[in-house]
Amino acid sequence: MLSPTEKEEIVAAMAHYDLKKAAGIDALRIVQRHRGWVSDDTLRDVAAALAMDPAELDSVATFYNLIFRQPVGRHVILICDSVSCWVMGYENLLEHLQRRLGIGMGQTTRDGRFTLLPHVCLGACDKAPAMMIDDELYGCLDAEKIDAILESYK
Amino acid sequence: MQRPLTQNIRPNQPPLSLAEYEKAGGYQALRKVLSSMTPQQVTTAVLEANLRGRGGAGFPTGRKWSFVPMGDDAPRLKYLVINADEMEPATFKDRVLLEGDPHQLIEGIIIGAYAIQAPVAYIFLRTTYTEAFRRIDKAIAEAQAQGYLGHNILGSPFSVELHLHASAGRYICGEETALLNALEGKRANPRAKPPFPPVIGLWGKPTVANNVETICNVPHIINHGAAWFRGLSRVADGGTKIYGVSGKVKRPGAWELPLGVTIRELLEEHAGGLRPGLALRAILPGGASTDLLTADHLDVVMDFNGVAAAGSRLGTGTMVVVDDKTCIVGLVANLMRFFAQESCGWCTPCREGLPWLAKILTAIEQGQGAPEDIAILKEHTRLLGPGRTYCALAPGAMEPLQSALKYFEEDFQRHIREKRCPWRS
Numbered sequence: 001m002l003s004p005t006e007k008e009e010i011v012a013a014m015a016h017y018d019l020k021k022a023a024g025i026d027a028l029r030i031v032q033r034h035r036g037w038v039s040d041d042t043l044r045d046v047a048a049a050l051a052m053d054p055a056e057l058d059s060v061a062t063f064y065n066l067i068f069r070q071p072v073g074r075h076v077i078l079i080c081d082s083v084s085c086w087v088m089g090y091e092n093l094l095e096h097l098q099r100r101l102g103i104g105m106g107q108t109t110r111d112g113r114f115t116l117l118p119h120v121c122l123g124a125c126d127k128a129p130a131m132m133i134d135d136e137l138y139g140c141l142d143a144e145k146i147d148a149i150l151e152s153y154k
Numbered sequence: 155m156q157r158p159l160t161q162n163i164r165p166n167q168p169p170l171s172l173a174e175y176e177k178a179g180g181y182q183a184l185r186k187v188l189s190s191m192t193p194q195q196v197t198t199a200v201l202e203a204n205l206r207g208r209g210g211a212g213f214p215t216g217r218k219w220s221f222v223p224m225g226d227d228a229p230r231l232k233y234l235v236i237n238a239d240e241m242e243p244a245t246f247k248d249r250v251l252l253e254g255d256p257h258q259l260i261e262g263i264i265i266g267a268y269a270i271q272a273p274v275a276y277i278f279l280r281t282t283y284t285e286a287f288r289r290i291d292k293a294i295a296e297a298q299a300q301g302y303l304g305h306n307i308l309g310s311p312f313s314v315e316l317h318l319h320a321s322a323g324r325y326i327c328g329e330e331t332a333l334l335n336a337l338e339g340k341r342a343n344p345r346a347k348p349p350f351p352p353v354i355g356l357w358g359k360p361t362v363a364n365n366v367e368t369i370c371n372v373p374h375i376i377n378h379g380a381a382w383f384r385g386l387s388r389v390a391d392g393g394t395k396i397y398g399v400s401g402k403v404k405r406p407g408a409w410e411l412p413l414g415v416t417i418r419e420l421l422e423e424h425a426g427g428l429r430p431g432l433a434l435r436a437i438l439p440g441g442a443s444t445d446l447l448t449a450d451h452l453d454v455v456m457d458f459n460g461v462a463a464a465g466s467r468l469g470t471g472t473m474v475v476v477d478d479k480t481c482i483v484g485l486v487a488n489l490m491r492f493f494a495q496e497s498c499g500w501c502t503p504c505r506e507g508l509p510w511l512a513k514i515l516t517a518i519e520q521g522q523g524a525p526e527d528i529a530i531l532k533e534h535t536r537l538l539g540p541g542r543t544y545c546a547l548a549p550g551a552m553e554p555l556q557s558a559l560k561y562f563e564e565d566f567q568r569h570i571r572e573k574r575c576p577w578r579s
């Protein structure tokens with residue numbers, strides 16, 4: 001069941017397009033913001049709200065990298081694995097991050113605090129290597145800086 | 155030196171509010187357009203300014219606008235879509251404008267929409283530009299409240315709605331026809347061209363897609379004229395350009411400079427040269443999908459024609475500097491893994507070919523390459539080249555590979571011979 005807030009936000013999103021179903025991506029992002037991820041049940045509810053076939057909406061949901069169809073941790077780390085960050089030492093940084101969190105790429109820490117995902121260029125190449133945690137961007141990273149940043153997320 | 159695009163941008167400060175933007179001369183171009191120019195005159199001004207698209211392909215903006223059907227027989231619904239997807243690796247120039255001066259963008263959009271008589275415009279923004287989203291969202295609300303957006307703008311007969319769409323993260327959305335599918339709420343597979351979007355685009359209606367930097371130039375062309383705009387540049391194409399440099403240089407960053415500076419000026423004067431102890435080996439001049447250049451190309455002029463004459467492309471104008479301690483094979487492998495991952499999967503050569511190439515390149519980098527791999531790589535730069543795939547993603551992926559093989563084949567050979575990466579200790 002979609003919450004009244006979710007429903008309201010989805011209806012508001014529909015107003016931006018000529019066709020209801022065009023708001024599919026917005027709607028998925030809305031429920032994901034409230035729930036962290038998009039479960040099968042949620043997907044069906046969203047499809048119903050848009051008068052769409054759930055399979056069709058799922059084909060859209062699975063196309064995009066940042067619609068999560070599996071549960072994620074309380075915070076999602078997107079580490080940039082593109083070329084400028086690679087030149088600036090992404091590989092060492094990733095190794096440090098994985099050791100420090102005790103997880104591999106695509107995994108979630110046992111305490112549910114972090115999920116680690118690779119992402120393409122974050123548009124912060126002049127501050128490479130870079131990563132995002134939730135909505136915040138961090139640049140010019142090194143191992144020490146990463147440790148301090150992780151501390152600030154509970 | 156004049157820097158119209160970044161004149162209002164103050165480092166580490168919030169962007170100008172609507173009132174501040176107006177005080178700095180903002181929305182004067184819009185007033186001029188609505189009070190004294192026909193749509194045709196606006197398009198002509200942009201055409202005469204020699205403004206070429208800043209999204210990578212360099213198509214003349216005024217010409218693109220002139221393809222849109224106009225007059226009483228034209229469809230009532232038309233769209234202007236601003237491409238703010240900026241996911242091309244090594245590219246961080248639109249971010250400067252999106253975060254730095256959202257009202258400049260909005261003013262450009264309203265004027266562009268007027269030129270093609272589009273009642274609806276969209277900004278298609280990549281998800282991870284969260285700060286840009288907040289700032290643009292706020293600026294749109296301000297512009298709306300002030301009567302710059304919506305019905306009968308400034309008392310004129312012209313009306314336009316502006317919507318901000320945040321994408322859900324996929325590089326192919328930047329390709330303009332894939333972007334239209336994404337806006338329609340579909341999987342972002344590209345569409346066949348022709349028909350081109352200015353004739354049949356979003357929901358089948360005439361649609362112009364323009365890059366953020368392109369559209370931000372428009373108010374300045376209107377305010378100061380085409381001749382002034384051409385004079386900003388050192389070459390025939392008009393305007394300034396937001397250039398960027400990343401990699402192991404002393405001062406990585408982005409700067410607005412006259413179109414047509416040389417690679418040497420960018421690298422040495424603006425980026426401060428390489429860090430101590432490093433020497434230049436290669437340059438990726440304009441994003442992931444451009445051919446590598448070498449230290450012999452320092453005097454190449456960074457405009458559309460100059461970089462093309464050197465065998466590469468200006469692309470997004472944001473270059474990566476590759477130093478002598480960085481492995482070129484590793485760099486190309488990294489790029490190919492990116493392209494393989496971001497292939498939309500629609501056409502077979504790209505969907506099957508790119509992952510295979512990424513695998514071969516990764517194997518060579520790790521010392522597990524075979525001598526015949528080089529021939530396979532070369533063959534694919536032809537098989538996945540222009541005209542053989544549904545969109546330009548795969549041919550773009552071949553550009554760094556083919557140039558790496560052209561200038562640095564010995565690096566590939568050494569990995570295979572020595573069964574290891576000579577650049578890793």
Ligand SMILES: Cc1cc2nc3c(=O)[nH]c(=O)nc-3n(C[C@H](O)[C@H](O)[C@H](O)COP(=O)(O)O)c2cc1C
Binds near residue numbers: 327546
């Ligand atoms: C795979 C691919 C990705 C692209 N990504 C972008 C992008 O992020 N931003 C952009 O403005 N243009 C991008 N383009 C170019 C657009 O298709 C289009 O040419 C451009 O938005 C037109 O605007 P302009 O004429 O103002 O340059 C991309 C093209 C391809 C093939």
Ligand code: SF4
Binds near residue numbers: 343497
């Ligand atoms: S070239 Fe690649 S990205 Fe373009 S349509 Fe084909 S599969 Fe999709």
Ligand code: FES
Binds near residue numbers: 080123
């Ligand atoms: S390559 Fe990492 S932010 Fe651009």
